[in-house]
Amino acid sequence: MKLPELKIGKLVAKVPIIQGGMAIRLSTARLAAAVANEGGIGLIAASGMPFEELRYEIRLARKLSPRGIIGINVMVAAREFKGIVTTAIEEGIDLVVAGAGFSRDMFAWGKASGTPIVPIVSSAKLAKISQSLGASAVVVEGAEAGGHLGTNRSSRLIVPEVRAAVDIPVIGAGGVLYGKDVAEMLRLGASGVQMGSRFAASVES
Numbered sequence: 001m002k003l004p005e006l007k008i009g010k011l012v013a014k015v016p017i018i019q020g021g022m023a024i025r026l027s028t029a030r031l032a033a034a035v036a037n038e039g040g041i042g043l044i045a046a047s048g049m050p051f052e053e054l055r056y057e058i059r060l061a062r063k064l065s066p067r068g069i070i071g072i073n074v075m076v077a078a079r080e081f082k083g084i085v086t087t088a089i090e091e092g093i094d095l096v097v098a099g100a101g102f103s104r105d106m107f108a109w110g111k112a113s114g115t116p117i118v119p120i121v122s123s124a125k126l127a128k129i130s131q132s133l134g135a136s137a138v139v140v141e142g143a144e145a146g147g148h149l150g151t152n153r154s155s156r157l158i159v160p161e162v163r164a165a166v167d168i169p170v171i172g173a174g175g176v177l178y179g180k181d182v183a184e185m186l187r188l189g190a191s192g193v194q195m196g197s198r199f200a201a202s203v204e205s
């Protein structure tokens with residue numbers, strides 16, 4: 001199977017895989033850069049990071065992957081949510097993925113700089129609201145995903161529902177470990193996948 005490119009706004013990833021943000025420093029610059037260098041999208045998990053550390057990690061990721069696509073993941077429920085998003089935007093981050101809650105305000109912060117904002121959703125309803133607020137894509141997390149979840153339904157059920165509800169790219173997350181899982185998500189209508197646990201088991205994490 002030939003993997004399609006993943007387009008989010010003006011960004012084009014050769015490999016349709018986003019390395020999901022994993023807080024408490026499981027995914028920092030080294031992991032994000034390694035994924036970005038392979039053609040995927042690497043995310044620095046920014047929740048709970050002091051702003052100076054976040055700036056350092058973004059600059060380090062850029063140094064390790066000058067041409068790769070690097071974003072941040074931030075939990076909406078985290079302390080200093082706004083400060084983290086605006087600091088990353090100031091540093092020229094490529095995209096912001098936000099989960100564990102929902103913020104209407106973040107779309108305006110991204111709009112001014114043209115930074116794609118990608119919320120993590122668990123229903124077609126929230127995906128639709130996200131699209132109407134200006135989301136560049138949505139990540140769909142179902143019950144199989146690691147992290148803080150908003151549903152006990154499978155991603156495999158929610159992805160097709162979200163696909164039917166919105167026109168923006170849909171990224172399937174949860175229990176994607178092998179190539180066959182990527183292929184399954186794409187068949188269900190996803191434009192790409194977000195993987196967490198698999199990347200936690202890596203030297204760079």
Ligand SMILES: Cc1cc2nc3c(=O)[nH]c(=O)nc-3n(C[C@H](O)[C@H](O)[C@H](O)COP(=O)(O)O)c2cc1C
Pocket residue numbers: 019020021022023024026045047073074075098099100120141144145146147148173174175176194195196197198200
């Ligand atoms: C240890 C761990 C930490 C995570 N931390 C975050 C986080 O800080 N913010 C977030 O939005 N998602 C977080 N996630 C979810 C991942 O970004 C990703 O969506 C999820 O792991 C996908 O499911 P998988 O683990 O089955 O691949 C975390 C997942 C794991 C396993």
